[in-house]
Amino acid sequence: MTTTDAEKKHEVPRKARESLVFAENITMKFNKVVALDNVNFDVGYNEVVGLLGDNGAGKSTLIKVLNGFHRPTKGQIYFDGNPVHFNSPRDSRDAGIETAYQDLALVNLMTISRNFFLGRELERRIGPIKILDMARMDQIAARTMAEVGLRNIREMQETVSFLSGGERQAIAIGRATFFGAKLLILDEPTAAVSVAETEWVLRLVAEAKHSGLAVIMITHNAYEVFDVADRFVVLQQGRNYADLKREDTSAKDLIEVIAGRK
């Protein structure tokens, strides 16, 4: 992540100064496919934004541009008031953006506790040698998991391949709160999740907001996100289509907007 002199001199747009995230005029092309076409997107401090749109609208691509998984073809991202250039999700994590992808969130063959600390492992010293502090990592992971309501886990040494969809999301959310992320990005956190677990995940999103985080939640389900989000951004075929505050719309209305009928 670097800021060039030219950018320092360049005036930071007002929207960037007032928002936690501001993505300005983002275009993302994959060869001939234009996944994002001049998209503007912002998330306020401590705001929960529902990112909605039909299949292929560009939702996942947008969050992958935000977290450094993709470099945009064009456009500028600002985070916490500064222009940023994330070269990898690791960069954005270091800056305070925690992303839970639908599929890539966790490493299946690793234990719960190793997944929790992925890239931020705790170490301890034995004389001149540094080794992973498994006991402390297990202890912290277990405590945080209990706090987010993951009750049925017996062992932090279990691999995550046995976990349900909701439990996986809970690990990602727990990780974000524990490591003090500023922004939590959830890509369809309820897509492969039972009804009971969906309620749990939505409650965790509300709690994340309560503890000061901003959240981007991608979903297909307007009813689900309606209660937890403050604002809804709808993309259509890679373009901005609507940006609605909760008080100005309803879940039913949103469905019409997503379908392009309004």
Ligand SMILES: Nc1ncnc2c1ncn2[C@@H]1O[C@H](COP(=O)(O)OP(=O)(O)OP(=O)(O)O)[C@@H](O)[C@H]1O
């Ligand atoms: N790595 C890639 N290479 C080529 N095309 C891509 C790539 N990633 C996304 N696309 C294309 O970009 C467009 C937007 O895809 P994206 O995954 O962002 O949509 P989405 O809104 O997340 O859809 P869904 O609701 O199905 O998850 C689609 O046409 C998709 O095929």
Ligand SMILES: [Mg+2]
């Ligand atoms: Mg997607």
